[in-house]
Amino acid sequence: MISGLDPTLLLWLNLVGVFVFGLSGGLAAVQARLDVFGVIVLSAVVAFTGGIVRDLLIGVPPETFRDWRYLAAAGAAGVVCFFAAPSIDRRQRGVQLFDAIGLGLFCVSGASKALDFGLGPVQAVLLGAITGIGGGMLRDVLLREVPTVLRQDLYAIPALVGGAVAVIAREAGSYSVWFPLLGAAVCFAVRMAGVHYKIEAPREPPRRRSSD
Amino acid sequence: MISGLDPTLLLWLNLVGVFVFGLSGGLAAVQARLDVFGVIVLSAVVAFTGGIVRDLLIGVPPETFRDWRYLAAAGAAGVVCFFAAPSIDRRQRGVQLFDAIGLGLFCVSGASKALDFGLGPVQAVLLGAITGIGGGMLRDVLLREVPTVLRQDLYAIPALVGGAVAVIAREAGSYSVWFPLLGAAVCFAVRMAGVHYKIEAPREPPRRRSSD
Amino acid sequence: MISGLDPTLLLWLNLVGVFVFGLSGGLAAVQARLDVFGVIVLSAVVAFTGGIVRDLLIGVPPETFRDWRYLAAAGAAGVVCFFAAPSIDRRQRGVQLFDAIGLGLFCVSGASKALDFGLGPVQAVLLGAITGIGGGMLRDVLLREVPTVLRQDLYAIPALVGGAVAVIAREAGSYSVWFPLLGAAVCFAVRMAGVHYKIEAPREPPRRRSSD
Numbered sequence A, B, C: 001m002i003s004g005l006d007p008t009l010l011l012w013l014n015l016v017g018v019f020v021f022g023l024s025g026g027l028a029a030v031q032a033r034l035d036v037f038g039v040i041v042l043s044a045v046v047a048f049t050g051g052i053v054r055d056l057l058i059g060v061p062p063e064t065f066r067d068w069r070y071l072a073a074a075g076a077a078g079v080v081c082f083f084a085a086p087s088i089d090r091r092q093r094g095v096q097l098f099d100a101i102g103l104g105l106f107c108v109s110g111a112s113k114a115l116d117f118g119l120g121p122v123q124a125v126l127l128g129a130i131t132g133i134g135g136g137m138l139r140d141v142l143l144r145e146v147p148t149v150l151r152q153d154l155y156a157i158p159a160l161v162g163g164a165v166a167v168i169a170r171e172a173g174s175y176s177v178w179f180p181l182l183g184a185a186v187c188f189a190v191r192m193a194g195v196h197y198k199i200e201a202p203r204e205p206p207r208r209r210s211s212d
Helices: A007-031 A036-058 A068-087 A091-116 A121-142 A156-171 A178-197 B007-031 B036-058 B068-087 B091-116 B121-142 B156-171 B178-197 C007-031 C036-058 C068-087 C091-116 C121-142 C156-171 C178-197
Strands: none
Touching (some): A007 A036, A007 A068, A007 A121, A036 A068, A036 A091, A036 A121, A036 C036, A036 C156, A068 C121, A091 A121, A091 A156, A091 A178, A121 B068, A121 B121, A156 B036, B007 B036, B007 B068, B007 B121, B036 B068, B091 B178, B121 B156, B121 C068, B121 C121, B156 B178, C007 C036, C007 C068, C007 C091, C036 C068, C036 C121, C091 C178
């Protein structure tokens, strides 16, 4: 059924994506002062959510639980977080950094897998973005924060742009491994630029303050 | 496989449902002072959740991402919300109003699709209610509120009644387009009556206040 | 396709699991002072989540909505909670107790069903744990609490141990009904021991207090 992107590339995009999203979940858990099991559980939840949502939306059984390599990557991320966290100074920075890498990898892998299963290009870009956004959204909900994707500017946009790079290349006939990697890099760069320069998207102006 | 309700009716029920749930999500996002992308993302999340949950529970791939018309309806709702919101005075009212319309449309379309795929009548009514409730529940969770369906009386009940009207008509052999529309209208009317008259369901009486 | 565990045992594990998770959700709703419909809705949500997640991850349509017995068990739990709650003194204890029973039953039934559908033993244990954890996690999120599985020690561990007992027995060739029951009992015992003795897992030591 899959006859698209180089399977080895797709596997690695997913594996590294699972690992870095696991790091972002684990660091957020350390920051929230969860115990070692809480860290590993949140790490795994964040690592797996994106891929599970992607596969459910495409309509295939989630591959995560079929393949021990994903399980190993997520577990390793949780363990690394718990033991390495005390030596990391700026944790919020770490969460954002790994989240941005994962966003880039997952938006590209999600979009590519969607194309492989016959979805249209617009749908593939959207599905890629959802794949990238899902893990971080659940991380924030479980820690009782309003999800970053709703609060922060330039979170959904880089995911859409990164997926679009990969999809446009495929639609143009290229199965090169470079365009997905380019898409992931563009997504990461735009996202980190937004974090760094605190780029703000337009917001409805405050007309009057409600007492609520 | 589908041999039930008029497909055109089902499409329109879903399209209008996606659009009005998108409006309810987008208005709630404007109210929470999210930026333009947050508004569009929440709009899309609320618009799509019900239908995705419905299709996953039935066991078919979610149709949302197969069909550009749903994507267009959800995107339009987000854009409309961001630009029209400043001119809307009573936003909470708007969220509730569009939510109630969406609840009516989705409980009927969910129940009808469940029947089409061979679920029993009780299951179909429940699945219709879940379809209607899902979007608003996720909207409230993402904005860190206890979901309306848990707090407010007469939220689940109208969804069950609306779905029941559609299911009973089908079980009685009618494939008329009027009964689903009647079900949606009954659901909407009961829900809005509950909002307007603040009808309260019995609650366990406070016996003593705990200090926690 | 299913050729594994005694189907009657699996049905009963699931039915009792659905009922006790329904009790835990309903009691938590009573505690949060939701009205009668809120109690029944939260009861049903908690009762069904685990099994739905399990079936989606395995890649089969969720069986919950195909079988009226699960619906009856969940509905009964909600009604029992609303009417019996005033006579229950220590509600938090009740939520934890029923949650622990459900955790034991679902981690075993989830792991067994995963084996039946051809997943590997490690995947089956993990899927069992997710089945057990899912319902309580959603209950906590909907009531705006950080999920127990993230906060409390010895929540994920008992679920993994219970599932492992069932899986190891199956891998050793035994289809006896006793090992799954043993797994559920071990999970319940470890979980309740953790609750009772407030066993604490290691936590990253506080190095300096941040002002945030």
